[in-house]
Amino acid sequence: MEKRVVFKHPVLPYLLLAPQIVITLVFFIWPAMQAMKQSLMVEDAFGLSSEFVWFDNFVVLFEDPLYLESLWITAVFSVSVAALALSGALYLAVQADRVINGALVYRTLLIWPYAIAPAVAGVLWLLLFNPTLGVLPYLMRGIGLDWNHHVNGDQAMALVVIAAAWKQLPYNFLFFLAGMQAIPRSLIEAAAIDGAGPMRRFWTVVFPLLTPTTFFLLVINVVYAFFDTFGIIHAVTSGGPAGATNILVYKVFNDGFIGLDLGGSAAQSVVLMGIVITLTVIQFRYIERKVHY
Amino acid sequence: MAKVSLRSVRKSYGATKVIHGVDCEIADGEFLVVVGPSGCGKSTLLRMVAGLESITEGEIAIGERVVNALEPAERDIAMVFQNYALYPHMSVFDNMAYGLKIRRLSKDEIRRRVEEAAGILELGALLDRKPRQLSGGQRQRVAMGRAIVREPSVFLFDEPLSNLDAKLRVQMRVEIKRLQERLGITSLYVTHDQVEAMTLGHRLLVLSEGVVEQLGAPIELYEKPATRFVAGFIGSPSMNFLETKLTDDGRHVVLPGGDTLALDGAAAAANGTSPGRPVTLGIRPEHLEIVEESRASAHLTVELVEQLGADSLIHGRLGDESGPAMTVRLQGIHAPGSGESLPLLAMPAHIHLFDPESGVRV
Numbered sequence: 255m256e257k258r259v260v261f262k263h264p265v266l267p268y269l270l271l272a273p274q275i276v277i278t279l280v281f282f283i284w285p286a287m288q289a290m291k292q293s294l295m296v297e298d299a300f301g302l303s304s305e306f307v308w309f310d311n312f313v314v315l316f317e318d319p320l321y322l323e324s325l326w327i328t329a330v331f332s333v334s335v336a337a338l339a340l341s342g343a344l345y346l347a348v349q350a351d352r353v354i355n356g357a358l359v360y361r362t363l364l365i366w367p368y369a370i371a372p373a374v375a376g377v378l379w380l381l382l383f384n385p386t387l388g389v390l391p392y393l394m395r396g397i398g399l400d401w402n403h404h405v406n407g408d409q410a411m412a413l414v415v416i417a418a419a420w421k422q423l424p425y426n427f428l429f430f431l432a433g434m435q436a437i438p439r440s441l442i443e444a445a446a447i448d449g450a451g452p453m454r455r456f457w458t459v460v461f462p463l464l465t466p467t468t469f470f471l472l473v474i475n476v477v478y479a480f481f482d483t484f485g486i487i488h489a490v491t492s493g494g495p496a497g498a499t500n501i502l503v504y505k506v507f508n509d510g511f512i513g514l515d516l517g518g519s520a521a522q523s524v525v526l527m528g529i530v531i532t533l534t535v536i537q538f539r540y541i542e543r544k545v546h547y
Numbered sequence: 548m549a550k551v552s553l554r555s556v557r558k559s560y561g562a563t564k565v566i567h568g569v570d571c572e573i574a575d576g577e578f579l580v581v582v583g584p585s586g587c588g589k590s591t592l593l594r595m596v597a598g599l600e601s602i603t604e605g606e607i608a609i610g611e612r613v614v615n616a617l618e619p620a621e622r623d624i625a626m627v628f629q630n631y632a633l634y635p636h637m638s639v640f641d642n643m644a645y646g647l648k649i650r651r652l653s654k655d656e657i658r659r660r661v662e663e664a665a666g667i668l669e670l671g672a673l674l675d676r677k678p679r680q681l682s683g684g685q686r687q688r689v690a691m692g693r694a695i696v697r698e699p700s701v702f703l704f705d706e707p708l709s710n711l712d713a714k715l716r717v718q719m720r721v722e723i724k725r726l727q728e729r730l731g732i733t734s735l736y737v738t739h740d741q742v743e744a745m746t747l748g749h750r751l752l753v754l755s756e757g758v759v760e761q762l763g764a765p766i767e768l769y770e771k772p773a774t775r776f777v778a779g780f781i782g783s784p785s786m787n788f789l790e791t792k793l794t795d796d797g798r799h800v801v802l803p804g805g806d807t808l809a810l811d812g813a814a815a816a817a818n819g820t821s822p823g824r825p826v827t828l829g830i831r832p833e834h835l836e837i838v839e840e841s842r843a844s845a846h847l848t849v850e851l852v853e854q855l856g857a858d859s860l861i862h863g864r865l866g867d868e869s870g871p872a873m874t875v876r877l878q879g880i881h882a883p884g885s886g887e888s889l890p891l892l893a894m895p896a897h898i899h900l901f902d903p904e905s906g907v908r909v
């Protein structure tokens with residue numbers, strides 16, 4: 255399974271890697287170190303001095319009910335976004351795989367949302383769902399559903415989940431479609447001859463062969479939901495109402511830059527980083543063991 | 548078990564006609580091989596029988612049942628694909644059991660059938676492996692096993708041996724033949740390899756650009772090819788062809804350089820009616836002999852000799868270096884030098900004549 259390219263020149267591989275390494279160092283490793291240092295300090299009210307307090311920030315954090323609630327909200331949010339974005343994309347990929355005429359048009363259109371900036375995507379959905387101006391709440395009132403995500407926390411959560419999933423859908427769609435088109439047609443035909451109907455063929459042949467893709471996308475989607483959804487939350491709900499959509503990454507920003515609790519915010523960042531690293535490691539371990547068939 | 552009937556079967560993709568009307572009856576238990584060059588429509592034909600392609604025109608019946616509108620699963624067929632199409636995430640056992648599970652056979656019955664097939668194909672020790680842990684030949688056997696366990700009335704094979712190396716191909720060819728005889732299941736087998744076709748089939752259907760050139764027993768095709776295409780396609784090395792014409796008495800053909808070659812009674816009689824007409828003469832390399840000068844009907848100028856051990860293939864030109872190319876197959880070891888001129892005799896009983904326009908045998 256593994257393919258390796260062997261470079262003859264000893265320096266070339268390092269040269270090729272250098273830009274990525276520099277970017278990682280400047281934009282990831284260095285800020286991460288800063289955050290770790292910061293998380294062990296407390297600033298005075300005027301930001302003039304700081305004091306080294308060991309793990310006090312973390313102790314405070316895990317005793318804070320608001321933080322624990324944000325943790326739970328983040329879990330709900332990420333799972334929902336990943337589930338919606340993955341299942342939606344899989345469904346669309348199955349449909350697109352069947353289309354013969356105009357397949358390219360569908361594919362191109364389906365990819366567009368990915369090119370839209372998170373904040374813009376957020377504003378788009380915000381307008382669609384605007385309780386007074388939006389089209390969708392108007393229609394929902396028609397069936398007796400009262401929509402107001404400014405007041406209703408569950409509705410606010412649903413809205414940001416939809417917006418975030420919508421934006422991630424094209425990415426997943428592309429990978430699923432590519433994965434599906436890599437499955438030899440004769441496998442599907444063999445299953446058809448063996449008597450399996452379309453649903454059964456999908457669940458017993460196609461889907462199992464997509465597991466590597468699915469696991470890869472799961473990692474990507476969870477990381478996306480944890481970090482890249484900041485813009486959407488910021489534009490749509492700003493974490494509200496009453497913290498109902500205050501996911502960890504937004505809370506970091508809110509506590510740090512609005513609340514100016516730099517130490518506490520840095521501690522949150524460190525925890526967030528830990529969570530994502532752990533998730534990634536677990537999932538890739540699992541992939542390596544299980545998903546090669 | 549069942550016979551298969553193809554009645555004026557045609558296939559087009561949009562405006563592109565791929566199969567131009569195939570009529571054929573495959574008897575119960577018969578092994579029919581469809582053979583033809585790549586792209587002639589063999590797979591398309593097979594896939595129409597399988598139900599993987601729609602039938603544009605005509606009718607296909609399995610047993611007494613017209614299957615045009617039936618799904619592949621309802622046709623009671625099993626198919627072996629060129630790339631085997633094994634389910635990569637399932638064990639050998641599950642690959643074979645997949646279709647049986649769908650048919651809701653009992654666990655015991657599934658186990659019994661799979662183990663029986665595994666026994667026949669010597670797969671017993673491999674049942675827990677995944678396809679990627681098998682060699683090409685073993686995968687091929689699993690694909691066969693998957694077809695056998697279903698106990699279908701028709702087997703369909705689409706170039707099942709073309710991904711194997713030469714030695715394994717010969718071995719599997721024998722196994723398939725033996726298996727088909729043992730099970731007695733009607734089989735339709737597609738290949739571009741004429742040796743495979745000759746050795747496997749009870750009858751051969753030669754296809755060229757979607758047109759049936761000839762349908763008949765292997766020896767019939769070899770001895771009496773109906774068209775120039777069949778003559779050139781069946782037999783290795785390929786038949787020698789010579790554009791020439793009949794003499795005025797219709798009993799001889801004119802050779803380059805002006806010599807004439809006598810035809811035997813039957814061929815001469817058939818042509819007596821049209822003396823002087825142009826014909827394509829065909830003669831197989833094995834039906835040319837090197838003889839003493841007095842008996843020679845022509846001469847071969849040697850260009851190249853291929854020693855195969857049991858046989859020698861002598862490639863050269865008829866007459867001088869500018870004559871038409873000709874290959875002679877001699878038994879045993881012969882090593883004439885390049886440029887040497889050999890006295891040649893064509894066995895009159897093995898001379899074939901074709902119409903140069905239509906390619907049909909005359």
Ligand SMILES: Nc1ncnc2c1ncn2[C@@H]1O[C@H](COP(=O)(O)OP(=O)(O)O)[C@@H](O)[C@H]1O
Nearest residue numbers: 560563565583584585586587588589590591592
């Ligand atoms: N889906 C298709 N659309 C258009 N043309 C096709 C399609 N499938 C096959 N063909 C054409 O039909 C002809 C026969 O193909 P095929 O049956 O696969 O040939 P073979 O199996 O004898 O090599 C080829 O010329 C091929 O290009």
Ligand SMILES: [Mg+2]
Nearest residue numbers: 589590591706
């Ligand atoms: Mg083919």
